[in-house]
Amino acid sequence: MSEDERPEPRYGVYATPEEQRARIQKPDATWSLETGESVTDAASAASPDRAAPGSGASSVGARSGAIDRIVTFALLAYALVNVAVAALALLDFPQYAATVFEVMGIPGEYTNLDGGRVWGTAAAISLVLGYLITAWFSVRRTMARKLAWWVPLVGAVVTHVIVGALAVVPLMSDPAFTAYLSSMG
Template sequence: MSDDERPEPKYGVYATPEEQRARIQKPDATWSLETGESVTDDAEKTSANNTARAAGAPADPARSRAVDRIVTFALLAYALVNVAVAAIALLDFPQYAATVFEVMGIPGEFTNLEGGQAWGAAAAVALVIGYLIAAWFSVRRTMAGKLAWWVPLVGAVVTHLVVGALAIVPLMSDPAFTAYLTSIS
């Protein structure tokens, strides 16, 4: 059969992909993915939004970004208060150690005063720097339109691991603390 004698296609079998898209009025998905732009019309956007809602996706990306911003900045505000209180406590490390001894029920007093002051100051500085880094990354991700709520949480965990390691050094070198640890084991 020659091209002129072919029967009229029922399902677009002879049409090019572009002709098929034009016929069914669907956008070129490859072009949309490569450019990041959408060529859908308002009716298709409405249909796509309804499908997304039915699939459990958020109804409005702007709303989810607003919720992310609120949660992120609430976590940062909460962390700021905690960092301020903890940094002040760590700067007075002998009092901090006395509180640790009291809470743990350790008899005796903290005597490693010089080491405690130096390591406590280092822990306070690490706490403030960790907060500032987490806040900076959170703001950058929020401004870029990316999810940022997890950054303050991860920052808190990492920072507290570092601060805990710095704060335990003077405690482990205190005779009353080590005597207590050996007595319980």
């Protein structure tokens, strides 16, 4: 059977991918990925009567993007409250240390007042800077439509490691704290 004698294709078996897409009015996903245009935009441009908002895989991507933004900004809002409270506590480091002593059951009183004020202020500033850097990266990733929910979590861990190290320095130089630690070991 020659090519001229072939029967008319019933299911597009002889059609090229472009002809098949034109026939079923589906956008070219490869083209969409290369140009950065979303599949929904390409579908709307190709056939506005067939594009239905909230349908198809692109709406799942839009929903996950919205969920990512909500989670990211909820984490940032929660962190903002915690940073404000913790920074104020660290600025009054002698009272912060007294609370640490009480919670840990350390007998005695915190006496490294000058060192506590310096290191507490450094810890508070580091906490605020860590939050600002984390918020900046989160907003940039969100604006670039990249997943950003993890940035506040990683930022919190990194910032708290730094702040914890700064807060431990004046505690380790306090006689009551070091006596308590040596009595434990």
